Amino acid sequence: MRRKSLTCQITHAFASPAVIAGIFFLATVHLQGTEVISTNDASKFLGAASCATSSCHGGGGQNQNQFLVWSLRDFHSQRPFATLTSARSKQIADALPIKDPTVDSRCTVCHAPLQELPEALRGEKLNSSEGVSCESCHGSAEGWLRRHTRPDFSHADRVAAGMRDLKNLYVRANTCVACHQTVETSLLKAGHPELIFELDGQSASQPRHWREKNNKNGVQGWLVGQAAALREMSWQLARSSERDEKLAARCNALLWLLQKLDGANSRFPRLGAFPVRSAGGNYPAVQSAADQLARSASEIQWSDDMTFSLLNTLAKVGEDFRQPQLFTDQHARRAERLVLALDRLLASRPQPEADTTLNELFKLTQSLPDFDPGQFSATLDQFARAVTR
Numbered sequence: 239m240r241r242k243s244l245t246c247q248i249t250h251a252f253a254s255p256a257v258i259a260g261i262f263f264l265a266t267v268h269l270q271g272t273e274v275i276s277t278n279d280a281s282k283f284l285g286a287a288s289c290a291t292s293s294c295h296g297g298g299g300q301n302q303n304q305f306l307v308w309s310l311r312d313f314h315s316q317r318p319f320a321t322l323t324s325a326r327s328k329q330i331a332d333a334l335p336i337k338d339p340t341v342d343s344r345c346t347v348c349h350a351p352l353q354e355l356p357e358a359l360r361g362e363k364l365n366s367s368e369g370v371s372c373e374s375c376h377g378s379a380e381g382w383l384r385r386h387t388r389p390d391f392s393h394a395d396r397v398a399a400g401m402r403d404l405k406n407l408y409v410r411a412n413t414c415v416a417c418h419q420t421v422e423t424s425l426l427k428a429g430h431p432e433l434i435f436e437l438d439g440q441s442a443s444q445p446r447h448w449r450e451k452n453n454k455n456g457v458q459g460w461l462v463g464q465a466a467a468l469r470e471m472s473w474q475l476a477r478s479s480e481r482d483e484k485l486a487a488r489c490n491a492l493l494w495l496l497q498k499l500d501g502a503n504s505r506f507p508r509l510g511a512f513p514v515r516s517a518g519g520n521y522p523a524v525q526s527a528a529d530q531l532a533r534s535a536s537e538i539q540w541s542d543d544m545t546f547s548l549l550n551t552l553a554k555v556g557e558d559f560r561q562p563q564l565f566t567d568q569h570a571r572r573a574e575r576l577v578l579a580l581d582r583l584l585a586s587r588p589q590p591e592a593d594t595t596l597n598e599l600f601k602l603t604q605s606l607p608d609f610d611p612g613q614f615s616a617t618l619d620q621f622a623r624a625v626t627r
Contacts, residue, residue: 281381281400283352284361286315286371288383295372305372307447314370318349326429333428344425348417375413377402404448407459408536411437411466419470423482432484434574435470437463438582455540457548460582461499465532468492469525476521490514491571493524494558495579496531498551502544505534542587546627549583552576553622559615570609577603580621592624 286305290296295304309315321327322339331339339345346353351374353366359378373379382399385391397403404410419435426432438460471489475482493514500508507527512520555576559569577599584592599621602614 281378282359282361283355283364283373283378284380284383285352285364285373286368287363287365288361288379289372294387304447307445308372311445312447314374316369318369319367322346322349330425330428330430334424344422370417375402375404406536407437407462408466408533410459411463411532411536414440415463415466415470419467420474423478423480423485426482426484432488434578435463435467436460436578436582437466438585439578442585455545455586457545457583457586458535458538458540460579461535461548462532464492464496464579465528465535468496469528469532472521472525472528476525487567487571488575489521489524491568491575494572495552495575496528498555499548502548502551503534503538505538507531507534545583545586549580549587549625550622552579552583553618553625556615556618556622559611559618564611566609566611567606569611569614570603570606573599573603573609573611573614574606576618584625589624589626592621592626595621595624 286309290305290309292298292302295302296306297303298306319340322345327339327345331337331342331345334344336342336344340350341353343354349369350367351370352364352368355364355366361380377400380400382396382401385399386396386401393403393405402409402413404413414437415435418440419433421430421433438456441459442456468489471485471492475486475489493509493512497509497512497514499506500510507530509524509527509531512524512527559573577596580596580599584596595617598617599614602610602617
């Protein structure tokens with residue numbers, strides 16, 4: 239079993255525990271207008287209750303309890319909509335102003351996405367307040383619900399019938415990234431917490447209601463997710479008329495991180511051509527390259543050697559934190575992303591001494607204002623020495 243990630247801990251260190259979880263399933267992937275889900279599809283959304291019978295996914299068996307795991311243990315089931323009724327949400331709403339967060343599309347698109355469905359796509363038993371539910375991830379069920387459990391119905395058959403292909407890491411990342419990464423600048427200024435998307439770590443922290451057969455390598459999922467996150471941030475910065483300095487700093491930090499992996503695979507695009515500290519004019523190009531990286535990373539055959547190569551490369555970037563020309567907050571943002579990366583890379587090959595040092599690196603990133611680049615770089619050098627094959 240993969241260990242749970244530091245992602246949620248770091249997110250909570252910089253923001254309120256009321257961190258959004260959601261699937262932006264009416265949104266589109268922002269590059270080239272490729273849709274995650276098309277609302278032009280005639281297939282209806284039938285609601286989580288359509289999956290809940292004991293003979294389907296509401297039973298007690300290991301392969302039939304998916305609905306129970308989601309409804310009883312997964313924060314996607316109740317927490318997203320409940321968050322809209324909290325005092326924190328009311329404060330954010332009052333600052334914008336938003337009359338009612340439980341019905342305003344700026345909030346419900348992630349917290350209660352079923353509310354955004356047009357009437358023509360609503361099944362009779364659909365419950366708009368059921369949070370981020372089965373069809374938010376797997377797609378509208380009308381076209382495949384009655385057939386998908388048949389023994390002669392292959393995965394390809396299910397996908398052809400309209401079920402989303404979540405075995406594909408690129409598709410999986412695109413399903414999750416918008417709500418787990420993208421927040422409008424106006425919402426952030428009103429008090430909405432910053433979000434950090436990390437596909438592998440957030441998957442490892444989620445109550446498991448699925449089985450991994452293909453694309454099971456966590457590090458591969460991490461890389462695909464980070465590339466998708468960079469694409470989304472670049473897209474948001476390119477289209478925004480209002481400069482968001484914090485988002486730009488986070489985007490530049492992630493760009494810096496992925497640039498360190500240039501040359502890791504011949505199929506990966508090189509991101510080093512985009513200057514990190516002046517990426518503003520290059521956001522559309524960064525967006526395109528990041529999408530290409532996400533696609534390519536999802537398609538290659540992953541290996542343990544690839545994992546170790548990435549881990550070894552990122553463990554040895556301590557010199558970057560000794561550059562005096564960078565502001566402390568720039569170093570801090572880079573360190574934040576780096577620690578999350580090292581956590582996922584090391585998860586597949588735990589090493590006691592390196593794990594201990596990684597915990598020290600994590601502690602050093604918990605407060606942006608108090609970040610000490612010198613101390614972090616020294617501890618990172620210690621981590622690099624502790625990493626062994």
